Amino acid sequence: MNSKIPEIKLSEEQTGKWGMVIDQDICTGCQACVAACAMENNLSFVGEVDAGYGRSMHWIRIERFWEGEYPEVKMTPGQPMMCQQCGSAPCEPVCPAFATVHSQAEQLNLQVYNRCVGTRYCANNCPYQVRSFNWRDYVRPEPLPNQLNPDVTVRRMGVMEKCTFCIQRIHKAEDKAKSEGRELTDGEFTTACAQACPANAITFGRIDQPESLVSQLIRKHGHGVKHLEELGTLPSVTYFKGG
Amino acid sequence: MFKRLFDWLRQPLGLIAVGIVLLTVFSLAAYGIFLTQQSSAQPIQFPHRTHVGFGIQCLYCHPGAARGPSAGIPSQAKCWGCHQQIAKTQTSALLAPLKQAVESGTPIQWVPVAMVPDFVQFNHRAHVAAGQNCEDCHGDMTLVTIAENPQVFNMGWCLDCHRKAAGEDEAKLLKLADCGTCHY
Numbered sequence: 543m544n545s546k547i548p549e550i551k552l553s554e555e556q557t558g559k560w561g562m563v564i565d566q567d568i569c570t571g572c573q574a575c576v577a578a579c580a581m582e583n584n585l586s587f588v589g590e591v592d593a594g595y596g597r598s599m600h601w602i603r604i605e606r607f608w609e610g611e612y613p614e615v616k617m618t619p620g621q622p623m624m625c626q627q628c629g630s631a632p633c634e635p636v637c638p639a640f641a642t643v644h645s646q647a648e649q650l651n652l653q654v655y656n657r658c659v660g661t662r663y664c665a666n667n668c669p670y671q672v673r674s675f676n677w678r679d680y681v682r683p684e685p686l687p688n689q690l691n692p693d694v695t696v697r698r699m700g701v702m703e704k705c706t707f708c709i710q711r712i713h714k715a716e717d718k719a720k721s722e723g724r725e726l727t728d729g730e731f732t733t734a735c736a737q738a739c740p741a742n743a744i745t746f747g748r749i750d751q752p753e754s755l756v757s758q759l760i761r762k763h764g765h766g767v768k769h770l771e772e773l774g775t776l777p778s779v780t781y782f783k784g785g
Numbered sequence: 786m787f788k789r790l791f792d793w794l795r796q797p798l799g800l801i802a803v804g805i806v807l808l809t810v811f812s813l814a815a816y817g818i819f820l821t822q823q824s825s826a827q828p829i830q831f832p833h834r835t836h837v838g839f840g841i842q843c844l845y846c847h848p849g850a851a852r853g854p855s856a857g858i859p860s861q862a863k864c865w866g867c868h869q870q871i872a873k874t875q876t877s878a879l880l881a882p883l884k885q886a887v888e889s890g891t892p893i894q895w896v897p898v899a900m901v902p903d904f905v906q907f908n909h910r911a912h913v914a915a916g917q918n919c920e921d922c923h924g925d926m927t928l929v930t931i932a933e934n935p936q937v938f939n940m941g942w943c944l945d946c947h948r949k950a951a952g953e954d955e956a957k958l959l960k961l962a963d964c965g966t967c968h969y
Contacts, residue, residue, distance in 0.1 A: 645965040647956075652965045656904040695904045695969065709969045713906070721852075721910060 558629050559649035560707050561749030561778040562736070563759045563766070564622055569743040571604045571620030578738030579624075582708060584694045586680035599674040601625070601705040602735055619783060622735065622744065625672045625705035626769065627651055629776030633664035633673065642702070648712065649778075653704055660700035669770050673704045707746070708733040728754040749778060756780075828893050829882045833926045843919050843926070850909040850919070858895050861886045899923060901938045905967050915950065943967065 579585070579602045588598050602624040608615050631651045633642050641657035642664050644650075665673035679699045682690075690696060693710040697703050715731040728747050736744040747756040759782075760766055766780035793799050837843070844850060849857035865887050868874040874884065886893050901907050912922075919926070924936070936942065944962060951958035960966060 643964055645963050647960040647963040648965055650965060652969070654964045654968045656902075656968060657964075693906065706969055709965055710906070713908075713966075713969075717908060717910060721914065 558627070558776070558778045559748060559750050560627065560712070561747065561756050561780070562624075562707075562733075563745045563756045563780050564782070565743045565745075565759075565763075566619040566621055566781055566783040568741045569604075569620040569622060569739075570741060571606065572740065573604060574738045574740060575602055575622055575735035575744065576600060576604065578734040579705070581689065582691055582694070582734035583706070584690050584696050586676065586682070586697075588677075588680055592677060597675070597677050599676070599703070601672070601674070601703070603672075621781065623670060623672060623769075624735070624779070625651065625707075626670055626775065626777035626779045627705075627707055629778070630774060632667045632669060632773070632775060636663040636667045637661070638663065648709065650707055650709060651704075652709075653702060653706070655695050655697050655701045655703065658701045660702065662702065664702055669773055669775065673702055676701050676703065827896055830879050833929050837927045851913050853910050854906070854908045856909050861893055899938070906969060907938075907967070921946075940967075 580587075580600070583601060585599050585601065592598070602622055605621040605623050607618045607621075609618050610616060627650050629649070631642075631644065634644055634651065637643075638661055639657055639659050641654045641659070643652050643654065645652050660675070662675055665671075665675060676697050676699050691710070693714065711731050711733065716726055719726040719730070728751065732746045733744075736742075736746045745756050745759060747754040749756055749760070751757060760780055763782045766782055768777045768780055771777065794803060836846075846859040846863065847856040849855050861883060864883055868880065868883060869887075874880050882893070922936075922938075947961035948958065951961050
């Protein structure tokens with residue numbers, strides 16, 4: 543019986559498995575991804591009081607910045623920002639409860655809700671500010687509970703949460719492929735945000751397979767940006783702008 | 786003060802009082818334990834023993850186990866397929882709720898017995914495809930009348946078998962022991 547847990551590989555060697563490519567030039571900032579994500583992943587609606595305290599919960603948000611000096615200011619294109627599923631994630635080593643761990647099998651950053659005790663160290667250490675905390679048990683008035691996704695845990699008060707790259711969809715697709723005795727094909731499934739994007743600005747797939755659509759896009763554009771790459775976080779999301 | 790109380794307790798009446806208190810506490814505890822050992826009250830006392838004894842396959846009534854995450858509980862239409870041809874259905878008191886449900890078209894509200902918490906994602910298909918038998922996890926259903934849970938579905942139990950199933954295969958162990966396989 544093999545009971546040893548394999549050693550965690552050094553971050554420099556990690557390549558990542560799942561990745562995303564976001565084309566900011568065609569993003570209109572319509573927020574369809576934000577809504578789709580909230581529906582798919584059972585996000586709570588915090589209401590205006592808590593939102594006023596900056597406690598709104600989103601796993602993905604559209605960032606826009608002002609560029610240049612007045613009066614020559616212009617707005618940058620929409621920049622969907624979600625968990626970058628870092629290969630060397632700053633959130634992971636600071637968790638005192640080991641609730642945010644790296645999935646060796648899927649190469650994702652996990653948030654194990656039932657393990658989380660709510661210290662919020664991870665959110666404070668996340669350079670992308672993409673984690674949200676359940677400050678309360680937010681009520682879902684009837685009939686909203688009927689639209690909860692049964693494949694995703696409903697989080698409770700005192701638990702941190704963040705984008706999972708729709709891991710439930712990954713598992714479902716992998717399970718379907720396995721039941722049909724074949725390998726998972728590229729583009730067979732996608733995340734909720736990518737599916738909802740009317741402009742197809744978000745593409746999801748395997749970045750470790752050279753023939754997948756995301757890998758092809760990265761090669762084709764050739765000038766992709768990974769945000770805050772200089773911190774050594776090894777993010778899995780590539781952004782294109784001004785192409 | 787305490788000495789007075791102690792002396793009173795030592796006389797025969799006091800000893801009887803202590804005895805009564807101890808007896809009450811003990812019987813309440815025993816009753817509490819008895820309650821936890823009861824199988825849940827089901828709307829129909831469905832006997833697995835008889836039906837499995839007839840040679841009906843588990844998958845005939847729980848076909849979801851081979852196809853997807855949840856095994857599913859049969860609807861009354863499936864029961865009725867057999868029971869409308871069985872004479873006993875018209876007379877048996879045990880089957881009266883079934884007859885009533887079919888006639889009124891209201892679903893039977895079975896009480897779930899085998900379940901894991903919401904934060905655990907279990908998948909029957911993967912297990913049945915890997916050759917796990919229903920008995921490995923649910924016990925021998927030919928022995929039970931009303932379904933019960935023979936073992937607690939805790940994490941150690943899942944991981945124990947996953948370690949054994951992975952054997953020497955490192956990649957498989959990684960997958961089957963990964964938090965993201967069961968918690969999301």
